[in-house]
Amino acid sequence: MTYSILAEGLVKRFGDTVALDGIDLAVRTGSVFGLLGPNGAGKTTAVRILATLLRPDGGHAAVCGHDVVTRAHQVRQLTGLTGQYASVDDTLTGLENLILIGRLTGQSRAQSRARARDLLAAFRLTEAADRAAKTYSGGMRRRLDLAASLVSRPRVLYLDEPTTGLDPRSRNEMWDVVRGLTSTGVTVLLTTQYLEEADQLASDIAVIDHGMVIATGTPEELKARTGALTIAVRPADPADVPAVTAAVARFTRVEPEVHNTTVTAPVSDEDVMPAVVARLQEAGVRVAELTLRGASLDEVFLSLTGHRTEEDASTDERSVAA
């Protein structure tokens, strides 16, 4: 098995803030690797180091065998970066933006124009080709940004939160684009704070929190690792929620989560289910809904980090990365 990205013990500090606290990554060639974590976890910092935009304070990283610090120029010839904030020139047209990148990466005038036209067509931007990028919608800008990072035919592509801030339709479009990329042999490192996104796109995931990798594996492995199952009980009468909570807590031995009137808790033993049912019958609680299901990545994240992904949404990762 070959790896396109290998990182070992990456450390990055900004003043007193430790953005990366020694992370290891191994991204298989041709795979989509999901770097999953809440805002401020260090995802963007990691990508910026791998894209040669930041120097690590400790550790090493190599892309296709080239060290990102000592052979940065080689790494830049192999990688493409699509940032969290679409970084295209607003005043240029879509076509001009792509031609500019082509010319900068050594393509002739004719080559860069042809390449730009091809990419605009592939990203359904042909009609908007001659309009200034500032007139584009959010989804169009992201597509243009992604097209710009593909101009130089990278072997490795970094997608830093490619769908943050997009509406659901644009997000689905972006997902289709990423799936399309993977069939072409490009290695993709995707950062996201959306568990569903990592689940949908990535074949391997590293969960990152406070600058550390806290779990790695396939989405299935991660789900299987943490109790794997979730019991959910919704009483017919909302007044019974405390009784249900007590019953669930007694057998799962964890503090259940209450969402509206549904009580959920991770379960490691399938025998918990009948025991809870018996206990609720004893107590005379009428149940509207009772399920035992595989844990979602959301719950995996919660059990790994002790907090939900949305919890830190107010902290701006960019301020850490700046």
Next chain:
Amino acid sequence: MTTAMDSILLDSTVSDNPTRLAARVGPVEGLRQTFSLAWRTLVQIRHNPLELIDFSVQPVMFLLLFTFVFGGAIGGSPKAYLMFALPGIIVQNSLFTTLNTATGLSTDLKEGFFDRLRALPIARFAPLSGRMLADLAKQTWAIAMLLGIGYILGFRIGTGPLGVLGATALVLVSTLAISWALVLVAMLAANPEKVQIFGFVVLFPITFTSDAFVPTASMPGWLQGWSKANPVSCICDAVRGLLVSGPVARPVVESLLYAVAFTVVFAPLAVRAFKRRV
């Protein structure tokens, strides 16, 4: 879409063979990238002609206001004053144009476009040199335009083509040197608005305490000392000498010494801040 994507990536992906990767950017490539990025700044004018008016209107406005409003009071008659003021307005306009370099850089930093450029295998200096080159082109345009409109209003070149070329070259060299200071400001300031404010707060008084618009002799004594030493005065004197008449050698040498000083002091600081910031 997937089919299109396949064809676009599969047939054309670069080889993994590391020997095909360049180890560094050659000087010719660096220059080419500078031109590409200068094109990027200038091409905006082509489909947004308003931008051309944007940086053409201000110097023309200055020229007309100074000639017809202040001209009679300062120079006796608008036409007489024009002969004195036009070189000053050329210098003043070029100085203010350096603000474009600074605010443009600051905008690129803030908007993330710099990240895109830096992630590309291009010369590290190209984003900076590209913008500086583009602004030199804009300045050359503005100088030509001011000379043209000046001619219509009655300004007459007293020297010759060489004088005009010399004056243009001197203005470009001087403002390029001074723009290093503004690049430094752009790297240290948080956003383009702050760059703009800082630039005006510094550039305005420096320009107006020079002899760009009024002879130094008309100023109070305490100001005359400063005005004579003011680099803007040196450049204005040199341009007057090269375009109209008067001493040339001394102000040209002084201007060039200032240019060297500005470059020696601010270029390393600006480049250091540039490397750190980006």
